[in-house]
Amino acid sequence: MRRLTDLVISLLATLAAFLLSLPFWRDFGYFAESRSYWLAYFFLGFILAVYVFYTFIGSLRIVFRHAREDALATGEAEQPGARP
């Protein structure tokens, strides 16, 4: 379930970046001639972007886990407000 949630968030973030990057507001004025190349760029870019966001979410979760573990290890976690 967690992986699916991460994937959905990554897809949404990528979609937002994708839409902000599309030149539709300028009538696609700076599109290249080859439609195939554009499709290849979009497809490849989309996969890479989803991977970056997915990796980011996963690694950030582990950083939080490490912080909790370190707080427990130093015996500070039992103090009020110690857990971030």
Add this chain to the structure above:
Amino acid sequence: MKITYPSQRLSLRFFMLMLLLFGLQVAYGLLLAAQQADPTLLAGTLNFNVIRASHLTLGILWIVCGFVGATLFVAPLLARRDIAAPALVKLLFYALIAIVIWNVSTQVLSMRGEAGWWLDQPWLINGLEYLEGGRIFGFALLVGFILLAFIVLRTFPPVKQWNEVHWGLGLGISALVLVWIFGLFYVSRLDLQEYFRWYVVHYWVEGVWEVIHISLIGILIVLMFKASVRSVGFAVFWGITLVWLSGLIGNAHHYFWIGTPEFWQFWGSFFSAMEPVPLVFCFWHIYLDAHANKRPLENAPAFYFILGSTVLELVGAGILGFVMTFALTNAWSHGTWITAGHGHLALFGTFGMLGIGAAYWAVPAVRKAPDFDQRLGKLGFWFLFTGILGMALSFAFGGMVQAYVIRILGLEWVGGDVAPAMGVFKLTLPLFGFLFAAGAAIVIYDLATLGKPAPVPSEILPATGWRRPLSGFEAGIWLAFICLFGMVITFSLLAFNLPRVRVEGDPTLPYLLGGVGYLGLFGVTLGFVLRFTASLGARLRTPAPAAPTPDLSVAT
């Protein structure tokens, strides 16, 4: 706060040189601000372009000095031995002074149009923005970078014993050499030359300096809060990975308008949109490490500057970079003061503050003054922090007006129509510049004389109200507002594309969104740093059981 290896003292001279060059750069900056207000000032004697080039180059050189000082301070801790080849370190120091003098003195040649051409190469002046120095400067700097890489890698243990922090710093210092090579040749085709120029400028920032920055921040966090090397190593590894994943193709946001193939406009926009991601990661990293174990804050100025570096990296480099990284927004912002606002906040905020933060950690240790008076350092931080935010705000608002006047109304700079429209911001810029200069003077004086006056005990403040511990939820709220105002600014620049603005010439929407966005962003940034530092106020130099500094060279 004490040194473990005698050779850590070698870092001190680089920090002092850093301060000297920082002061010189600020002086040049004030002169630039004065020339913005009165363009006839020193015209013909010291032209605006010469001062600007020196201002830029000095900025790069003092940041490099800070990196070298910080690296030399931490390298023995990572290696569990003294620095290899200390004689080379001394040579590097004097070579750096010679390079600075040479570079600053050759800038004036551009006023006479002398580049020093020989063998189809400009040996005295290159003339490219950020890469102003000619080949002599370039090769001398290359030798300097090679020396630094040799010293650091020779000091480090064998590669098999490296942990993530060794890899981060080792790769960063080595890449410093490799990337610089792209700035060492002249290509007559300007579009091709621009590719190579951005290889240096962008990859230095996104591929090299960020890597060194993340590694040094990680090491300083371990030293300050006795954080776990395993956790910090993990954060360093993923921070660097995300920087490279997003930043390497993200370089393409520099290719939009230099005559390159059009597909870069999509790829440059798309991948640059991800560039704030590693910076958000670093934001959480520093929050967690500063708040997880509740260790006392031994050295407030050092941490303030490290925090400032991380926050301004997110806001100045990340958010303000994001807002103009799309071809649709960059079409309006490029070449205006909007870019200058991003540049100042990113370059000084991220890398400059790191150098000063590292100096505030290293100098008291080298001078055996762990209980130094921290009040001036904190005051200097707030002057610099508010000063640079105010300057960035002036640049941003001035840039919005500039974009409208030049790109919508079509008025020309040369005709003198643009300057009056930006008039207010040309005056607020030096006002905040003076605030910044006062902060620089305080920090330079404090670090130069640190350890000499009698130490003053710090007052321990109660951890209540505004000073209560900062929870993860609250930090998340601050971050959400930073991102929200970043989006508002993005929409303000996107609004320039609307027919209402572009065709009918009505600037209301971009101005309104820009006003709300920039004021909100800088207000939240200032509020967050005030809140973060206040939450640590109760932990300032509190008595606590002595904890040994974790072994930075440990395998993770």
